[in-house]
Amino acid sequence: MPSIPFGSNWGDSSIALANEELSGKDRDLAELRNERFLGLFNQATLPFYWARFEPQRGQPQTQRILNTARWYQDHNCIVKGHPLCWHTMTADWLLTMSPRGILRAQVERIQREVADFAGVIDMWDVVNEAVIMPIFDRYDNGITRLCKDLGRIELIRSMFETARLVNPRATLLLNDFDVSPAYDILIEGCLEAGVHIDVIGIQTHMHQGYWGTQRTLNVLKQFERFNLPIHFTENSIVSGQLMPPEIVDLNDYQVDDWPSTPEGEQRQAREVVQHYKTLLSRPAVQAITWWDLSDEGWLHAPAGLLHKDHTCKPAYNALLQLVKGDWWLARTRLTTDASGQFSFSGFLGDYEVSLGNQKTIFSLKEKGAVRVSIDF
Amino acid sequence: MPSIPFGSNWGDSSIALANEELSGKDRDLAELRNERFLGLFNQATLPFYWARFEPQRGQPQTQRILNTARWYQDHNCIVKGHPLCWHTMTADWLLTMSPRGILRAQVERIQREVADFAGVIDMWDVVNEAVIMPIFDRYDNGITRLCKDLGRIELIRSMFETARLVNPRATLLLNDFDVSPAYDILIEGCLEAGVHIDVIGIQTHMHQGYWGTQRTLNVLKQFERFNLPIHFTENSIVSGQLMPPEIVDLNDYQVDDWPSTPEGEQRQAREVVQHYKTLLSRPAVQAITWWDLSDEGWLHAPAGLLHKDHTCKPAYNALLQLVKGDWWLARTRLTTDASGQFSFSGFLGDYEVSLGNQKTIFSLKEKGAVRVSIDF
Numbered sequence: 001m002p003s004i005p006f007g008s009n010w011g012d013s014s015i016a017l018a019n020e021e022l023s024g025k026d027r028d029l030a031e032l033r034n035e036r037f038l039g040l041f042n043q044a045t046l047p048f049y050w051a052r053f054e055p056q057r058g059q060p061q062t063q064r065i066l067n068t069a070r071w072y073q074d075h076n077c078i079v080k081g082h083p084l085c086w087h088t089m090t091a092d093w094l095l096t097m098s099p100r101g102i103l104r105a106q107v108e109r110i111q112r113e114v115a116d117f118a119g120v121i122d123m124w125d126v127v128n129e130a131v132i133m134p135i136f137d138r139y140d141n142g143i144t145r146l147c148k149d150l151g152r153i154e155l156i157r158s159m160f161e162t163a164r165l166v167n168p169r170a171t172l173l174l175n176d177f178d179v180s181p182a183y184d185i186l187i188e189g190c191l192e193a194g195v196h197i198d199v200i201g202i203q204t205h206m207h208q209g210y211w212g213t214q215r216t217l218n219v220l221k222q223f224e225r226f227n228l229p230i231h232f233t234e235n236s237i238v239s240g241q242l243m244p245p246e247i248v249d250l251n252d253y254q255v256d257d258w259p260s261t262p263e264g265e266q267r268q269a270r271e272v273v274q275h276y277k278t279l280l281s282r283p284a285v286q287a288i289t290w291w292d293l294s295d296e297g298w299l300h301a302p303a304g305l306l307h308k309d310h311t312c313k314p315a316y317n318a319l320l321q322l323v324k325g326d327w328w329l330a331r332t333r334l335t336t337d338a339s340g341q342f343s344f345s346g347f348l349g350d351y352e353v354s355l356g357n358q359k360t361i362f363s364l365k366e367k368g369a370v371r372v373s374i375d376f
Numbered sequence: 377m378p379s380i381p382f383g384s385n386w387g388d389s390s391i392a393l394a395n396e397e398l399s400g401k402d403r404d405l406a407e408l409r410n411e412r413f414l415g416l417f418n419q420a421t422l423p424f425y426w427a428r429f430e431p432q433r434g435q436p437q438t439q440r441i442l443n444t445a446r447w448y449q450d451h452n453c454i455v456k457g458h459p460l461c462w463h464t465m466t467a468d469w470l471l472t473m474s475p476r477g478i479l480r481a482q483v484e485r486i487q488r489e490v491a492d493f494a495g496v497i498d499m500w501d502v503v504n505e506a507v508i509m510p511i512f513d514r515y516d517n518g519i520t521r522l523c524k525d526l527g528r529i530e531l532i533r534s535m536f537e538t539a540r541l542v543n544p545r546a547t548l549l550l551n552d553f554d555v556s557p558a559y560d561i562l563i564e565g566c567l568e569a570g571v572h573i574d575v576i577g578i579q580t581h582m583h584q585g586y587w588g589t590q591r592t593l594n595v596l597k598q599f600e601r602f603n604l605p606i607h608f609t610e611n612s613i614v615s616g617q618l619m620p621p622e623i624v625d626l627n628d629y630q631v632d633d634w635p636s637t638p639e640g641e642q643r644q645a646r647e648v649v650q651h652y653k654t655l656l657s658r659p660a661v662q663a664i665t666w667w668d669l670s671d672e673g674w675l676h677a678p679a680g681l682l683h684k685d686h687t688c689k690p691a692y693n694a695l696l697q698l699v700k701g702d703w704w705l706a707r708t709r710l711t712t713d714a715s716g717q718f719s720f721s722g723f724l725g726d727y728e729v730s731l732g733n734q735k736t737i738f739s740l741k742e743k744g745a746v747r748v749s750i751d752f
Binding site: 131132135148151152153154180181182185186188189190192193222225 | 507508511524527528529530556557558561562564565566568569598601
């Protein structure tokens with residue numbers, strides 16, 4: 001397993017399956033999804049959208065998500081929570097509160113979730129899309145009000161400090177789809193103001209077309225200067241028609257049917273491989289999450305690596321070949337020398353070595369030449 | 377005179393005239409320009425572009441600009457210096473230096489100019505266009521290198537602290553053409569990091585068309601939240617064809633001839649009046665500077681309030697009527713009551729009152745009802 005998390009976001013069916021809510025064909029389908037997931041990935045992003053997580057104040061869906069998170073943990077996956085503070089899909093019931101009341105509710109919400117999931121979820125998208133947060137004008141919501149009141153940096157400071165106090169071991173991300181200088185400047189402002197951010201999260205959502213290597217590297221260059229790890233938190237490339245370029249807010253593109261096409265699937269496979277290769281070429285990139293694993297997810301976009309029925313698209317197979325074929329060290333027979341040593345090269349990560357019918361696992365955690373001793 | 381500075385940028389002929397470099401028709405033309413300037417304005421922005429101010433290291437054009445600044449000061453104008461730190465038109469000779477050497481040269485340059493002009497120029501555009509500064513990629517230059525090295529906020533901090541130490545009475549501006557959230561976030565970042573900025577400077581340069589009231593108010597709303605004074609430092613509306621909308625960097629539009637048209641001049645006059653009315657409706661706006669006073673300035677644009685020969689366009693006359701006709705208290709005969717008092721309403725600013733052939737000047741400096749006592 002590579003030490004870099006490769007993951008995707010949740011599927012509703014996987015949550016339902018982890019909670020034993022499915023039977024018959026639905027159960028079979030959900031099990032197939034999980035099988036495909038585990039065949040390729042080792043990281044899952046689970047949903048904490050406040051409107052869905054706590055539709056009625058005081059009745060959070062903690063147990064249902066915790067059951068799901070534990071399933072992933074039991075299958076050796078890193079689990080991330082997304083997001084703790086976001087203006088979209090936030091709780092309607094904030095709208096009756098004063099700014100101070102909204103702040104208290106948001107802080108208490110973070111304290112509760114981070115505490116309830118600690119040890120299972122130790123990685124959080126703490127604040128999502130802060131660049132647009134105070135100027136978001138599609139509809140009134142409590143978090144936009146709060147961000148207007150506090151300012152972006154003070155809001156980010158409060159949320160990060162709250163999460164860190166509750167779980168000091170957690171990895172805390174600032175996440176955004178805005179990759180313009182505005183996000184760059186926001187991160188600089190947070191760091192100059194002493195806000196402790198662990199990871200810079202970047203969404204790509206390339207529904208309007210793959211960025212290409214050059215743009216991807218340019219975006220990376222902009223954010224690498226902070227010397228912080230970068231996670232590509234939400235990556236999408238469609239295997240069908242591209243969303244028209246004039247759409248600014250992707251959510252404005254509402255279609256009932258957005259088919260995957262054979263040519264689109266070939267293109268998607270090439271672009272997915274190119275995208276992952278480009279990202280992995282930069283040491284700053286320390287996690288990559290696909291969004292969504294299967295079609296019929298967000299915006300009904302054919303952005304899945306799997307079709308709706310979880311059969312594999314070429315992109316799934318190509319990515320599997322890239323990660324487990326090209327990047328992983330294949331099963332290799334090695335012979336020790338007179339002093340009982342052998343050497344090999346490989347990515348950082350976990351390795352299994354066997355001698356006869358004895359087996360052990362060791363990890364490479366640091367760049368450069370390392371010496372590992374194994375006693376059988 | 378209104379207490380709000382209404383001004384424009386320098387004209388090369390006015391600088392030449394203040395230095396007694398002109399004769400004949402050129403001198404007459406420059407004198408006409410000055411006359412038109414003083415007829416409408418009380419604030420002048422003078423050029424400190426490093427490439428022109430100190431083309432040879434160690435030979436700054438201090439005396440020439442100081443003579444000009446004193447002329448404006450002698451004519452009761454506020455004089456502003458523009459800019460102390462900018463990547464465009466910066467000194468070529470910085471390119472041979474290390475980042476540390478560039479920083480030292482830039483700091484020393486600020487110390488020298490702010491000291492040499494103190495008492496004459498006490499208002500500075502300290503850092504110009506910091507949003508684009510580190511990612512400006514048209515050509516290599518020392519200030520972009522410096523900003524990449526320090527980061528925007530640390531660069532701004534250094535330049536502001538340097539200027540303030542030398543002239544603690546100076547009004548120090550951060551100035552930008554970028555009115556997107558990137559600039560908003562940069563200001564927030566500076567303030568959160570403890571950088572002391574006196575005034576937010578906003579350029580408009582509406583060569584592609586007047587913003588209109590709503591956009592102007594939206595821009596203002598974005599920056600008013602900082603509770604800092606706002607100066608509209610560089611305002612342009614053309615009286616000819618608009619620059620095509622697809623141009624991103626206005627400097628890319630290079631034409632030899634960009635004529636002012638009769639219809640364009642009527643439109644410009646209406647839009648200039650609307651623009652100044654919109655700005656003056658917001659208490660945060662505390663200075664407005666036109667760019668350029670006469671045609672054939674920047675980009676050869678017909679953005680002047682005057683033609684190239686300094687004859688008046690309708691916009692000049694309309695703005696004169698607005699400021700000195702509508703906003704100034706016209707010459708008014710008032711009669712005192714039994715206790716020797718009279719009352720009137722007017723903008724903040726200076727007022728002249730005469731009784732017989734005695735005259736005095738008083739100022740209204742604070743909003744709301746005030747009582748002024750005059751002894752003749």
